Amino acid sequence: LDLTPDGHADKPRCLSNLGNAFERLGELGDIKNALSVKRQAVDLTPDGHADKPGLLNNLGNAFQSRFEHLHDPEDISEAIAAYQRATKNTSGPPLTRYNAARRWAILCLKHQSVSSALNSYNVVLEIIPQIVWLGQTIHHRYEQLPRIGRTINAAAATAISAGDLPRAVEWLEEGRSIVWKQILQLHTPLDELRQKHPDLANELSMVSLALGNAGTSDFHDIGLETKQKSAEDEAQNHRKSAVRYEELLAQVRELDGFGSFLRPKKFSELVSAASNGPVVLVNVAELCCDALVLCTSGEIVPVPLPTFSYKQAKVLDLKLLSLRAQLDRNRNGDRASRPAVKDHSFISVLVNLWSYVVKPILSEIEAALYENADSSLPHITWCATGALAFLPLHAAGIYGSEDPTKDVNISDFAVSSYTTTLSALLGSGSNSKQDPTVFHSVLIVSQPATPGPYLGLPGTVKEAEVIQRYASPAHTCHLTHELATVEAVSGEMSKYDIIHLACHGIQDIEKPLNSAFALYDGRLQLNRLMTLSLKNTKLAFLSACQTATGDENLPEEAVHLAAGMLAIGYPSVIATMWSIKDNDAPLIADKVYANLL
Known part of the structure; x- marks a missing residue:
């Protein structure tokens, strides 16, 4: 540190790292030393520099550590101020700013007022879309989802405590929609923008990526000239990116149909x-x-x-x-x-x-x-x-x-x-009341003896017979045994109001999009179903095992075959939350179709 001049771009990071080392020792004297060097790190870093939010985060953490020793409310105020400044530095990586805003909200809720916590959670919700939609790999997004889900639940609880019920509904919906779209890789807001305004979407993506990676360059690979660049030079570049990002965001929100771009849907x-x-x-x-x-x-x-x-x-x-x-x-x-x-x-x-x-x-x-x-x-x-x-x-x-x-x-x-x-x-409300004179068309898919390592399902024979007893023969198609191939089933689905799948269902927790229905020649996977365009379908009856079981690490959007069927266009889905006995399935089908058809 003594050999590094104050204007060198690396000095604030070195100081902050030294402060972290002091803080880990845990003694009050060490925490005071940590605060001293972390303050220096912040003071040496220009406003607008991508590193500043992280340095302010570290400073806030040190104030919290001192509060645990002295219980001085002033330390909480200082910590909140540090997190607040980190959040407002829009040149920094969104994930760093998100963590600062989250800590700010938690401290407000614990030590100040619900209304102040609500304001901080509002900032958290503004930053979350940048983390999950812009400039991140799918793997990175997936890693963040459980934590983000818990944060949104906490934000909604705070809104409820404050009596702001519409905002709580908006935030819960935003959280569930974010995770749901991420896991099933549905069209993101950026995809929708790219379809209509590709140049704008591409520039927004590039600027977001630049902000997300700001301050993380590997100096060993980018040459001496860049390495010696001053902190102020770096800060100017980061500020330019942040300003351009805000300009692009404002530009997008002026476009027809994009007024709520990267914002939660309004309660109305x-x-x-x-x-x-x-x-x-x-x-x-x-x-x-x-x-x-x-x-x-x-x-x-x-x-x-x-x-x-x-x-x-x-x-x-x-x-x-x-x-x-x-x-x-x-x-x-x-x-x-x-x-x-x-x-x-x-x-x-x-x-x-x-x-x-x-x-x-x-x-x-x-x-x-x-x-x-x-x-x-x-x-x-x-x-x-x-x-x-x-x-x-x-x-x-x-x-x-x-x-x-x-x-x-x-x-x-x-x-x-x-x-x-x-x-x-x-979109499902208008289809709820059906004309009783109109026949429902039904596609029945059954597999009594699926080839491969599957047990026989003799009950599916009776199950198909039960449905045919109620359905109009002119409006029914039954694919079974060798007729029920992946190609045949996916090709027929769009032609019928109702699909009834009586077969083995396979839930892949590690790769949810590989969850599938076992057909005669292989698996009809969720990722294939997601490519279908189904506009006039009414109901999917999934008489298979574990079709409504999700990933326990991502319970916000229980990712399962049933939810996938909703996503591809079926407004209503009947599915099992656990394994169903083969001889029970015909009884359930009988009751359902007796009332439905």
Whole structure:
């Protein structure tokens, strides 16, 4: 350090690294030394330099460390100020600024006020789209998604605490949509811009990449002249990139159809998602758990869930995973008959969901639930987050009581369904009421004996017969055995309102887009389904195993075959959350199609 002049571009980093070393020692004197050298690092770095947000982040961390020793509120104020300055330095890498904004929000929530935390989370949500959409590799984005999901849950919980319910809905929708589009590699906002304005999209991508990589160049490979460039020269280049980025963003938002580019959808755009009945968003955050019920009237009804927690959701999820492991000893995707496992874990999961989540919500929204319902049971759509996204809210209840009159479950009060996002419901409302005189066309795909390492599924023969009993022969196509090839099925899907897949389903947790239906000549994978254009389809009935099972590391958007079918154009999907017995499938099909056709 003594040999490096103050104007050298590397000196602030060296000082900050020395400060980190002092801080790790943990003693109060060492933390004071850390603060001293980290302040020098910040002071030697010009505003607008890409390194400055990171240096300010480190300084904020040191103030937090001193607070843990002295409990002086002034240290929290200093830490918040450092994180705030780091966030506002738009020349820095978005991920660095995001981390600073997140720390700023956490400190505000813990030591200041909910309103100040809300303002900081607003900045967090503004930065997140830059991390996930612009200038990052798919692998890097994927790595960030679990943390971003938890941050958005925390932001929504803060908005709920502040009474800003529309903002909470907007943020939850943004978070779910981001992860969902990333995992399934759907069209991103940048892709949509590139289709109509390619030059603008390409320049925005390049500038974003430059900002994302700012301050990370490998000086060993770029020559002496660049290495000796002053910090002020670097800062000027970074500032130019930041200014150009803001100019391009403003330019894009002036274009027709791009006013909300890289911004959450407004609540006014989402409210019609509840046109067919209440939609219940359940936010599972470490701070608290709440439900937000979007009613057909446009009102948002908040329902606190004080007896439910993030930890409890994880425990219930683990219980269910354990039970599924017992029930699914055979290959992934097997739907063959197997003996039942005598275990009370499943019933206890359903009882807990009823007592701590579903019952409190139903009690609060009883009037709204029956607002537009006719003589039949009302419809409720669940949009859960966190570990709750894996749990069977539709079956919550009390079962097997000694006194049968005490048994109760959600099906006594409403018909349940799920959605990945509110946006997924926006286009489906107009198709909900069907003309009874119009025949539904049905494509049945069955595989009683799939070639390869799969057990036989003799029940699919009866299942197909059940459907044909209700469907019009003139409007039905049945592909089975050697007729049910990957090419034939994918080619016929667009011609029918309904597709019924009675076969093995395979969930690939590591590579979700490789999840597939096992057909006669191979696997019909989700990545192939994503290339199809289906405009007039109505329903996909996935009578296969594990078609609604997702990646437990990314529960925000349970990535599964069912959600993939929603994404390719089916407004409604029936799927299994765990393995189904082969002899049960025809019974379920009989009940569904007796009412549907």
